[in-house]
Amino acid sequence: MSAIRLKDVTLGYEGHPAVHHLDGTFEDGSLTAIVGPNGSGKSTLLKGIVGMLQPLTGSIERAPGATIAYLPQSADIDRTFPATVADLVALGHWRRRGLFAAITGADYREVEEALATVGLTGFENRPLDTLSGGQLQRALFARVMLQDADTILLDEPFTAIDEKTVIDLIELVRRWHAEDRTVIAVLHDAEMVKAVFPRTLLMAREPVCWADTDKALKAENLLKARRMTEAWDEHAPWHENGHGHGGGH
Numbered sequence: 001m002s003a004i005r006l007k008d009v010t011l012g013y014e015g016h017p018a019v020h021h022l023d024g025t026f027e028d029g030s031l032t033a034i035v036g037p038n039g040s041g042k043s044t045l046l047k048g049i050v051g052m053l054q055p056l057t058g059s060i061e062r063a064p065g066a067t068i069a070y071l072p073q074s075a076d077i078d079r080t081f082p083a084t085v086a087d088l089v090a091l092g093h094w095r096r097r098g099l100f101a102a103i104t105g106a107d108y109r110e111v112e113e114a115l116a117t118v119g120l121t122g123f124e125n126r127p128l129d130t131l132s133g134g135q136l137q138r139a140l141f142a143r144v145m146l147q148d149a150d151t152i153l154l155d156e157p158f159t160a161i162d163e164k165t166v167i168d169l170i171e172l173v174r175r176w177h178a179e180d181r182t183v184i185a186v187l188h189d190a191e192m193v194k195a196v197f198p199r200t201l202l203m204a205r206e207p208v209c210w211a212d213t214d215k216a217l218k219a220e221n222l223l224k225a226r227r228m229t230e231a232w233d234e235h236a237p238w239h240e241n242g243h244g245h246g247g248g249h
């Protein structure tokens with residue numbers, strides 16, 4: 001069974017294509033990394049899968065009734081919003097409860113359990129703008145937990161956060177995989193991809209290779225991805241070793 005099927009999809013903005021020829025399947029329960037040079041269309045693909053962007057051509061099929069949780073890049077998250085950690089995490093309930101439903105005692109216990117799982121016990125009433133980057137990312141993972149979705153999309157979830165948080169959150173990703181959820185994450189750290197993600201989609205404005213990770217990350221494919229992106233944009237930076245992310249976000 002496939003969780004998400006891409007059929008010759010082109011995605012873009014205001015009629016201008018950003019990525020082409022996306023064709024393939026994220027199998028149900030698969031754990032896939034999306035990697036590629038800056039500007040290669042990774043975030044755009046996640047936005048297409050979650051339905052924020054409609055394909056310019058082609059189609060994206062999702063299993064009927066399947067639910068998707070989406071964690072955008074932290075740069076896209078407004079931390080100045082006047083809310084507490086518990087408010088943020090409780091939003092994970094909205095699909096089940098509706099946006100304006102009162103939070104019940106059981107809901108609150110779930111929030112506390114999720115916070116305990118991500119190591120944020122006692123942070124319930126902390127305003128979001130007092131959190132470190134790592135703490136905010138832990139809270140956002142707790143919200144994803146509460147969403148209880150079949151498919152989980154993570155856009156650069158480990159960028160610019162401390163190592164201990166990365167280790168703890170990777171454990172959560174492994175747990176979601178063990179629970180047979182479909183997990184797709186945009187990542188820049190090739191070593192982490194090799195260690196944790198069995199499948200990889202390497203992109204350069206179109207798929208370069210979508211396969212088991214060892215195959216997808218072969219040197220020849222990485223070189224091809226770099227050349228293809230440079231051909232599209234002479235100035236696109238590229239971080240093959242996966243450390244750091246340049247001046248991107």
Ligand SMILES: Nc1ncnc2c1ncn2[C@@H]1O[C@H](COP(=O)(O)OP(=O)(O)OP(=O)(O)O)[C@@H](O)[C@H]1O
Pocket residue numbers: 013018036037038039040041042043044045248
């Ligand atoms: N909202 C937008 N409006 C117009 N163009 C956009 C928008 N968002 C992204 N793009 C363009 O689409 C292309 C793909 O961008 P995208 O953010 O998907 O790449 P990426 O692989 O996620 O990059 P990075 O690794 O830097 O996050 C780029 O040329 C980018 O400038």
